[in-house]
Amino acid sequence: MRPVDPRLLTHARTTRAFLAGSVLLGAAGAVLVVVQAGLIAEIVVRAFQQHAYGLTGPLLWLAATAVGRAAVAWLTELTAHRSVARVKSTLRGRLLEHATALGPSYLAGRRTGELTALATRGIDALDDYFARYLPQLALAVVVPVVVLARILGADWESAAVIAATLPLIPLFMVLIGLATQARMDRQWEGLARLSHHFLDVVAGLPTLKVFGRAKAQARTIARVTDEYRRATLRTLRIAFISSFALELLATLSVALVAVSVGFRLVDGTLGLETGLLVLILAPEVHLPIRQVGALYHSSVEGLTAAGQIFEVLETPLPAAGTRPVPPLRGADITLTGVTVTHPGRTAPALDGVTLTLGPGTTTALTGPSGAGKSTLLAVLLGFTPPTAGSVRIGGTDLADLDPAEWRRQIAWVPQHPQLFAGTIADNVRLARPDATDQQVRAALAAAHATDFADPAAVLGEGGAGLSAGQRQRIALARALLADRPLVLLDEPTANLDGESEAAVVDAVRALGEGRTVLLVAHRPALLAVAGHRHHLPGPPLPPTAPAQHD
Structure with a gap:
């Protein structure tokens, strides 16, 4: 040394x-x-x-x-x-x-x-x-x-x-x-x-x-x-x-x-x-x-x-485009033959997916565990580049677009949303720090969170003090307040009871008004919100050895 x-x-x-x-x-x-x-x-x-x-x-x-x-x-x-x-x-x-x-x-x-x-x-x-x-x-x-x-x-x-x-x-x-x-x-x-x-x-x-x-x-x-x-x-x-x-x-x-x-x-x-x-x-x-x-x-x-x-x-950053992002409210998002194979693996995590998200539509993405649903969301977020195929935004390849500007057009609600120590209003304002108190309350009301979410209430790290359904509704209120043209949701009703699920479904329905929404879903109540569905087949089963007989 x-x-x-x-x-x-x-x-x-x-x-x-x-x-x-x-x-x-x-x-x-x-x-x-x-x-x-x-x-x-x-x-x-x-x-x-x-x-x-x-x-x-x-x-x-x-x-x-x-x-x-x-x-x-x-x-x-x-x-x-x-x-x-x-x-x-x-x-x-x-x-x-x-x-x-x-x-x-x-x-x-x-x-x-x-x-x-x-x-x-x-x-x-x-x-x-x-x-x-x-x-x-x-x-x-x-x-x-x-x-x-x-x-x-x-x-x-x-x-x-x-x-x-x-x-x-x-x-x-x-x-x-x-x-x-x-x-x-x-x-x-x-x-x-x-x-x-x-x-x-x-x-x-x-x-x-x-x-x-x-x-x-x-x-x-x-x-x-x-x-x-x-x-x-x-x-x-x-x-x-x-x-x-x-x-x-x-x-x-x-x-x-x-x-x-x-x-x-x-x-x-x-x-x-x-x-x-x-x-x-x-x-x-x-x-x-x-x-x-x-x-x-x-x-x-x-x-x-x-x-x-x-x-x-000294780890090199992934290649990034520089072209401006076209207006998403009137643009199709087209995936053509998108395949993703992670380094060190032979089987693709996502295999030849072709999908079109029309402007203002809500599409449900279904499929068994391991089918590549989360990987597809990571591709759309610009975090995972496709190994093969392309993602085009109104005719422009996603790889050519400025990634920071592209992500500013997306509202992303993961299955386990991250909340931070601070007031509920601070958590909702994360994407729009300049939002007024009235706008925060309106977003909480649209997410059916006003029954428990006082904007001045203080949360612990990770949303300590809230249930899973309440954390989901706070995250949906954050997405509503951000008002982004593209919304990506990953299993927003997973592990929720019936009452919480109904509230989250109503919030998702509110998110879909005038926005392009892609949601990963399995529950029937959430599937009913989507006007379109796309099913991803599961990964192929490994071949089994033929039975041997004496």
Whole structure:
């Protein structure tokens, strides 16, 4: 893994200014270290060897140098934290925007928990990388060069010893880093698996409780959590061992310099001030590099997550058209031989469908489970491109139309509509934020939702507090308020009681006035609303082996 991922410079331009600032601050800090070491050596020699006690000037300079080093450290921390806040905000926004633009077909191939972990814990893990690792990396490049140059000017023999032993630390860092990266990859996979499994269990908790499977899933979560705990402890074990190895190498290097300086001080070939200067500066050469090795372990999780974030960001977006959408209220929507085969599968999910949706008509789409009804809706939404065949809007191929403009013409009500934490009015206004209170109430009345839906009532996340039928009617009110020329409905009366079904059917009938409606339906009450029907045959049954007789 590279110390600085160049993709950070592409996707977060703030990183460039931050790296430049870190190098400048590191150079200033290195100069202050050299000045401080020279002042300490001068004060000690003048006080204890020369017995000169007029040290007011050097002591004031020493205090000023200490204040300067503190100011440089403070500026480095301040720059790091402000930069990481901007970088995290930029990356999180781009990740969500790009993942949304990739569409449901891409998201269906990834685990929800994995993307959630990337957008939250993964991006937050960049804190240590930016706030500590990158500034220390700049110090590890600048400080050893400046300090070693000063030691070379004072005592070339000590500089030669340090230069010979210094490369051992990066060498061991690379070897340890390779082992750490492999462990961290497994740890991150465990975290993503735990996050995904936990989200699935929480989403399906009511069903699990009904069938008495909640405790079994709790045991599964406990097992995955324990695996993640063990992976984390293995990573920490390597981190502690690596810190010991780096400290040992640095200590041996400084000890060799100290022995050499001590012998030359005894035989008088080296002055006391020079010896003190070398002994004070020798640990400063190794310190930044040792700190890089120690901080690498705290930042490697962020680097691992960043690599997966960049994989998502670098996934090419599906080809999109640019032509304007023709007026849908007077245009036919024609599907001709539309076939969809998902990647990695041989059997088509949708096979040769030919269908025409006339303007202002309501068409019911029927067929057994697996016939491709939801896939056909995804094709019309522009999320799933046909493998073969075409979809034409008034003579224009759907692939040539601007997808954003096309979707602005569609009101989409899925089988399980998504409601958000907020008032009922906020949920209904989702497609038309500028709608008035009177328009919201009219939409709720048309959806037969006024008996339970006070526009000012506050809902929980996912519409908590409402039944399935009530959530459907809120979603239909949202579609009525949007007033789009094309309405797509996916099983709007599934799993509803008779009273809720009747209310939803009336709302669907209201939606069909002056709009083109395509609805997936099985229930007779909903089929009665449609003026046209189109049946999709189910997938062919797999061939069975002929019976064998003795």
